Amino acid sequence: DGFPQGEAREIPGTPYYLRNDKFTVEYYGEEDMPEQFIKEGRIIPKLFETKATLFKCVDKCGDPRIEPILEKVAQHNIQLNSPLEYEGLMVYQSDFESRLVAVNPVLSNEDTGEVYGKFELRVQNTPTEFQVGPYTLKLTGKYLDFAIGKNGELTTKSQNPNAPAFSFLIKGPSLPSEGVPYLYFALPKDKDQFHQDDINAKLRESLGADSIPHFRIGLESMEDVIYTNSISYMTVRKETALPLIWIGAGISMIGLVMGFYWQHRRIWLRIDDKRLLLGAHTNKNWYGIRNEVANALAAVHIEVDAKSIDRGGNKA
Template sequence: KDWKSTLTIIENQKEKITKTIEVNHPLSYQGFRFYQSSYGWDWKNLQLQSEIKKRSNPQYSHPLTLVPGQPQNAPDNLTLVVTHFVPDFIITQSGQITTRSLEPHNPAAFIQVKQGHKNLYTGWIFARFADFSLSQAAEPSDYHFLLKDVQAEMYSGIQIAKDPGTNFIWAGCIFLGLGLFLAFYWPPREIWGLIENHNGVVNIHLGGVASKNKETLIQEFTRLIREIRGFK
């Protein structure tokens, strides 16, 4: 799954830049970097789209919007209330009901239904499995309760970072790379020369040293001797 967020920078009531960001692809503006660090759903503020049907009348359908914790009246003197909601329903090995993750892979709601003062239905209904329910009905009921959709606001967590020393770090990396290049491909070597004049006879003494790539030093040293001998 690829989660993206569109950010717009507004400065002095003017839009400066708009960019769609995702993980490892931030928005940069005047030294600031805006990263997408997290995302999710606001499960504390959601609406559940439900439907009431009758087994005796397949054509009967009554849509209903439910908010957890708020009783909602329906025809035939029915009152529905959602007491629990989990976005990814699972039953553990110990028999406990919990959520496997915070993503809506298997959303489920626990509802209580009364008809007047009579408890009519109590149990879990599922958005992905409309025909399946975990219910505790006091007695067989003609009503069938469905969870059609789950609506919750999505959010993106944005992290803002600014490092004024970034340019110096990049400059240091460039100089470090240049130094490594010179160390490997331009090895240091030295050649010394001593010129002596004894009674009109000129003697030249040469010597050299190289920390690496000595073959290149030998070639250069040989070329230098050849040039000196050919000089008149």
């Protein structure tokens, strides 16, 4: 289940509530990743942790219309292999959701290498206009989950920022009055997947003016990508069968002790036409039971040499 930061949520099927007090994540830096991962724009977490508080509902439980009375019972910093444990309840860190908040790209001129400046581009509540150096960027479209429709139109598959893209009109010195169109993908992986440079080259060619500068909007480093990590996903497990497991383990141990350290002996007697038939079985120490059988027979005045009683089935 997902636990947003700062909110106590009920753990279904239990009287407990879990609150995500603070979620933190550490990512591998570019110096720690293969070059191919860097080119693909991969962001790989190194450590993620949820500072969690466990509550038990003590009053007004079960009615979603009434605020329950909660009592704090445990607190733990949950990591991937370090769950919160309380009275058979175990809460594991399973995943987290990183939501893109903003990027800080740079507007530059690819022909001259001149950098005009950096601007903050927020995914939600995006401003409609940005002033970067001598140029103005007017937002003409936002596609949070970019896709190309059947007729070639730009569209979005959902309102989740899975592949955010922004279309601009760049206006300023030495540019047509209507501006220069530019499509920008916020994440490097989407830039490569949807061929951002090829799209912008075609948009520039459609203007029919070779004197228009080759603009570029891009990131200087992955530090200019801003995420929020407010939702932590947990796997909750309650060990109700643990007492039965311990009972079963105890019974098994008793059986092992009896089998290894205790001797099991059985003796059979049968009289058939004044003939005594005797049989004996033991799980260990055959020589001991052989002597005991000979002594028992001697007590009823039947003399038998113990060595003559063999596994082969000698009879007395």
